[in-house]
Amino acid sequence: MDKVVEIQNLHKVYRDGFDVHALRGVDLDIARGDFMTIAGPSGSGKTTLLNILGGLDRPTEGRVFIEGQEVTAMSRSELADLRRRRLGFVFQSFNLIPVLTARENVEFALILRGVEPNRRRELPQKVLGQVGLDECMRERRPFDLSGGQQQRVAVARAIVGEPAVVLADEPTANLDTENALALLDLMERLNEERQATFIFSTHDPRVMERAKRHVMLRDGEVVSDERRA
Amino acid sequence: MAAVRIPFLKLAWRNLWRNKRRTILTLGAMTFYSWMLLWFLWFWDGAHDGMMDNYVRILTGHVQIHARGFSDDMSVMKRIREPGPIVAAIESTEKVAAYSLRVKTYALAAAHGDSAGAFVLAFDPRRERGVSYMHRLLREGRCLEARNRGEVVLGYVLAENLGLALGDQIALMVQAADGSMGADKFTVVGLADPGISAMNNSLIMMNLADAQELLAYGDAVNEIVVMAEDSYDVARVHGALEEQVDPERYEVLTWAEAAPEMKEMIELDWASFLLIMAIFTAVALLGIMNTVVMSVFERVREFGIMMALGLRPGQLARLVVTETMLMAFVAMAIGFSLAVVTTWLSTEYGFDMEPFGAQESMADWGMANTLFFAKFSLKFFVVAFASVLGMSFLATLYPALRTAAMRPVEAIKFQ
Known part of the structure; x- marks a missing residue:
């Protein structure tokens, strides 16, 4: 198996007056091209796990490797470099930069990666076309786009730099069924075409149905890890 | 990338x-x-x-040159006997806009049976116009003229105190440099308002030659006032002059040293x-x-x-x-x-x-x-x-x- 993510004995304890164990010894290997969900009830630790995978948070104990690099040993700046070069994020509430147009939001991810200006101009148009955003919408700012359109831009931003892993935290939570299914179609296609690894933190059955692998967390522990036939 | x-x-x-x-x-x-x-x-x-x-245009100028010790003790004995070499040094110094030779002394002024202490400031009116506003302070009458002798312009309060009007005579008595008492009569041709109360009631301006004669000074003066082209040039002019005059005999002061209170x-x-x-x-x-x-x-x-x-x-x-x-x-x-x-x-x-x-x-x-x-x-x-x-x-x-x-x-x- 070509492991893109390797998680070893991951613990996370939040200390806020009393200790809350969000993760208790999680071990997980994720292969390149996986299209998987991390599910579980509220408080099971799925968002914490995703945050640590994305270098947004640090574990109390344990190690995480992404493409062989130990994320848990990196400095803040190294983590920023890791996020800009190897990871893509899709958040529940779209989270585009409001002062940039749809195209500029996508281009911004390329600027951070140091992509050459010519490619920076071409790629966003291409990827926004792939996610199905009409040309006339591309020069609009986020507040002039619908929720579904904003989430398409967020996906385009996450994948434009061809990251090793796309982390999506409840990406369909704020979308109606039509938009949610369209978004899932899109991510499924990108997964197949580009072999991009998608990791969803979700309990949305619409996402669960499409995923090839399901990891279930409960009280910070992996209770099941199943692959769809 | x-x-x-x-x-x-x-x-x-x-x-x-x-x-x-x-x-x-x-x-x-x-x-x-x-x-x-x-x-x-x-x-x-x-x-x-x-x-x-x-x-500086009324009192001090930018730079003053005196015989050493004159700024502490304004004695008639402390004078610049030969101003010529100093004048030559001033004229060869860059950034000098103008200079004036002065004689300053205290005097006893008397008229109509009254007397008062006075401060005499004597200069060549043509040169003084380049360094001071004295000619602008006239309230009544006319300014001093270089070609006329025996004339004075008084602070208007001093004139009032002594009951003097334009054309009146005022007698002045001073201690001369040869140890004698110098005394003479002068005609009041103008009344000035320097805007400084101490000067209004004591100032007497006269021609340099009259003061030199009154004090038995010959060609001596006791102050040379120099104006720089700009206030920013004062330090430069002061430094240049200090280098050129004999420090044993003369003091070269900036306006700030001469009037530190300002x-x-x-x-x-x-x-x-x-x-x-x-x-x-x-x-x-x-x-x-x-x-x-x-x-x-x-x-x-x-x-x-x-x-x-x-x-x-x-x-x-x-x-x-x-x-x-x-x-x-x-x-x-x-x-x-x-x-x-x-x-x-x-x-x-x-x-x-x-x-x-x-x-x-x-x-x-x-x-x-x-x-x-x-x-x-x-x-x-x-x-x-x-x-x-x-x-x-x-x-x-x-x-x-x-x-x-x-x-x-x-x-x-x-x-």
Whole structure:
């Protein structure tokens, strides 16, 4: 198996007056091209796990490797470099930069990666076309786009730099069924075409149905890890 | 891969206009601060120059040369017996605008049976016009003329005290340099108002030759007053003259050394001005900091997203700093333009400080003038530029550091 993510004995304890164990010894290997969900009830630790995978948070104990690099040993700046070069994020509430147009939001991810200006101009148009955003919408700012359109831009931003892993935290939570299914179609296609690894933190059955692998967390522990036939 | 060039300016400029009202108010405050600071600096500098000019043009000149010890003890015996070599040195010195030879002494003045102590200031009227405003102080009558002998111009209060009018005779008695008593009669041709009370009731101006004869001085004088081309040239002229005269025999003093009280007054005035500006700056700084903090806290979540995209903490701080500095540059462009206009107006027409109680405080220093003129100077432009930039940078430092210290996971969850 070509492991893109390797998680070893991951613990996370939040200390806020009393200790809350969000993760208790999680071990997980994720292969390149996986299209998987991390599910579980509220408080099971799925968002914490995703945050640590994305270098947004640090574990109390344990190690995480992404493409062989130990994320848990990196400095803040190294983590920023890791996020800009190897990871893509899709958040529940779209989270585009409001002062940039749809195209500029996508281009911004390329600027951070140091992509050459010519490619920076071409790629966003291409990827926004792939996610199905009409040309006339591309020069609009986020507040002039619908929720579904904003989430398409967020996906385009996450994948434009061809990251090793796309982390999506409840990406369909704020979308109606039509938009949610369209978004899932899109991510499924990108997964197949580009072999991009998608990791969803979700309990949305619409996402669960499409995923090839399901990891279930409960009280910070992996209770099941199943692959769809 | 090309170098990472984040469009900070574009992002900052657009961020500023997300909340137009707040940006316009902050920009307005920064513009007002920039305008006031630069205009006040230029005006204060010009006003001090004017005060100093008034003072040196009436009393001290820029540089004074005496026989050593004369400034401490104005004895008639302490004189410059041969002014020629010193005059030659002055004439060969760069940045000298004018000079005048003077004789100063105390005298007993008498007329109509009354007498009063007097201060005699004698000069060549043609030369003195280059160094002092004595000819402008005339209240009545006419000025001294070089070709006429035996004439005096009196301080108008002294004339009133002695019951003298134009054309009257006044008797003067002095101690002469040869040990004898010098005495003579002079005709009053003018009454002057120097605006300094001590001089109004004691000043007697006369021709240099008359004083030299009265004091049995021959060609000697006891003061040579030199004016530099500009107040900034005083130190240079003073240094050059000090090198050329015999320090054993002569003293070369700047106006500040000859009249330290005036220099102290200007320094005190600058200190008060700087204190007021420091308070003004602190208020502006806190106001701007408050605005920047508000704008940062409204965007914590957005900053979290930017960090998730890979923006480093330092780059986020730079974005926050760029927004404030952009406002500072716009504020300076407008504020400094306004300052140029108001300074130009107050250079051309002056600014009367009388409504602000200047007459009383100027009178304390023996000066009657309350109309002051501003003065453009590169030095204070640089000071204002650095102050606005420094203040803006300090105001944004705390919010920028707070932004850089944010943890992405907390920032993204921030509501």
